[in-house]
Every structure is written in C-alpha cells, then in structure tokens.
Amino acid sequence: MADERRYRIGEFAKLVGLSTYTLRYYEDQGLIKSQRDENGVRYYTDLDIRWVGFILHLKGTGMRLNDLKRYVKLRAAGDATIPARREMLQKTKDDAEADIAELQMHLQVLSHKIDWYDGKVDHTIADSESFHDYLQRFNHQ
Amino acid sequence: MADERRYRIGEFAKLVGLSTYTLRYYEDQGLIKSQRDENGVRYYTDLDIRWVGFILHLKGTGMRLNDLKRYVKLRAAGDATIPARREMLQKTKDDAEADIAELQMHLQVLSHKIDWYDGKVDHTIADSESFHDYLQRFNHQ
DNA sequence: GGTTGACTTAAAGTGCACTCGAAGGTGTTT
DNA sequence: AAACACCTTCGAGTGCACTTTAAGTCAACC
Known part of the structure; x- marks a missing residue:
C-alpha cells in the first residue's frame, strides 16, 4: 500500500543493477512500467523493485525477452492466465x-x-x- | 595409432554434430586441423573426433572461442604449458x-x-x- | 553426364540483448 | 549560470558465434 518512496531512473537503476538505458529499453518492450511526475519524469516505487527483481530471476533462469513479454501479457490479462x-x-x-x-x-x-x-x-x-x-x-x- | 578411417567434412560434421560451415570456421580460427587428400579435400580421423569432442566439452562449460584459441596455442607449445x-x-x-x-x-x-x-x-x-x-x-x- | 559434395576467399547476414549517441528540450541543484 | 539529471525519437553500434552467399572449380558416383 504505502509506496511513498519514489525513485528516479538513475537511483532505481543502481538499486536494481541495470543501466538507465536498459530500464528504458525494458519499458519500450513492455516488461516494466514507470509512473511520471508532474514534469513527465519517470519514477519507480518499491513495488517496481520487486517486479524487476522477479524479472531478473526469470532472466537468470534463461528465459528470453520474448517469453518474458508473453509472460507479462498473460499477467496483465488477469488471474485466468x-x-x-x-x-x-x-x-x-x-x-x-x-x-x-x-x-x-x-x-x-x-x-x-x-x-x-x-x-x-x-x-x-x-x-x-x-x-x-x-x-x-x-x-x- | 591406427587412424585408418578417413572422414570427409560432411560425414565428420554429422559425427560431431557441427555444420560443415562451423568446422571450416573452427579451422580458420585455429581450433581444429584437418588433413588433405591428393585432391586437396579435407579429411578427419578418429583422433579428430576425440579432439572436437573435447572442444565441445570445453565450450559446453562456457569457455569462449578466444580462450579456446589460447588453450590450443598452449597445447601446441608442448608439455611445459x-x-x-x-x-x-x-x-x-x-x-x-x-x-x-x-x-x-x-x-x-x-x-x-x-x-x-x-x-x-x-x-x-x-x-x-x-x-x-x-x-x-x-x-x- | 548430371547430381552431389567438396574446394577457395571474402564479405554480408543473423539473432540476441543490449548500449550508445545525436540533437534538442525541461527542471533542479550548486 | 553552469552542471546535472532527466526527457524524446530513432537509428546505429557492439559482441559473440556462427551462418550463408557468391562465384567459380574440381572430382567421384550412378
């Protein structure tokens, strides 16, 4: 519930161990989402840290980006998937x-x-x- | 000693599970050697099967081509290495x-x-x- | 005598997952 | 006012290990 802490992309990148390039790339690819502040600047929350962490576990087991995309789409489609x-x-x-x-x-x-x-x-x-x-x-x- | 049986590249490729392209590529890179018959056609022997097999074990453990090249050079340099x-x-x-x-x-x-x-x-x-x-x-x- | 399989060099293409740069912009910090 | 961090699009570059093509030649098998 309480996702008060906001991380901008630079800080977030360090937290999750990815480059800002990669984070934007993953967002393009639909793997992660970000929110925007009033100036259009991306920010992330602790929930996003968990999500990226999980993505990295999946990647770490050898899952390809394409499969990851498919997984994310299924997830978005709700519990039926x-x-x-x-x-x-x-x-x-x-x-x-x-x-x-x-x-x-x-x-x-x-x-x-x-x-x-x-x-x-x-x-x-x-x-x-x-x-x-x-x-x-x-x-x- | 007795390496009577000669395999041409096509047959050899099937035996070791690599394409003829890859075999020539590996030869270019200095990873494997082949002998030539009187027409200049490559042939391989059972010893070569073993060698490629070993290379594939090394690759299978994640060794890079560059390291493999280095390894091969060391091997060629004799027991001191x-x-x-x-x-x-x-x-x-x-x-x-x-x-x-x-x-x-x-x-x-x-x-x-x-x-x-x-x-x-x-x-x-x-x-x-x-x-x-x-x-x-x-x-x- | 045609198909098959081999030969050559050199260059281009493939697939994956980033990674970077250009060019121009906004907003915050020192 | 400069420095810094962020924003955009989009195309090009990177690294690795192949993979393929082109274009021409040669020899063995059916």
Missing part, C-alpha cells in the same frame, strides 16, 4: 534443470582432465596414457 | 560452478513462484498473500 503462466515457469524450470545437468556432464570431463594434468605432473599417470584412455577408466557402466 | 592449461581449465570450472550456483538460486525463486501459483489455484494460499510475502516465509536465516 495463472495456469498458462505456471506452465511457462515450469517449462523454464525444466529447461534450466536440463541445462544444469548438461553443464555438469561437461564439467565432469573437465574435472577429469584437470586430474589427468595433475597425474602427468606428479607422474602418478603414465606418460604413455592418453586422456582418452584415462577417461575410459570412469566410463564403466 | 601444462600448468597454464590446467589453470585455464580450473578457472573455467570455477566459473561454471559459480554459474550453476546462481542458476540454482534463481531456480529456487521460480520454484516458489510455481508453488505459489498452485497454492492460489487450490486456495491453500490466501488470496491476499502476495508472492513477495509468501517468499518471506522461506527467507528465515
């Missing part, structure tokens, strides 16, 4: 989890390579053993 | 792990939002409770 929004978030979540799984798979190879380098340096791995052969050791099952 | 290469991989690994941690943090908020939607739909969360308030429940400690 909650199931659709839920589905969007679920898909985003599933995708992100798949990305993490893939990333971790790549990371595992990378970790083995680091170990292999260490083995080469301290001679606990034979000079003759290639990384490919070394990797085979871990590919049982 | 193993510590430097190891460091590159370690940094890539650390960065990727930081990325995952951040991603998971964002995912957690997203999961809560999904739960919140579910709570709204089945009325186990009061109509009056905002997501922001709901989130506070999980921010103790």
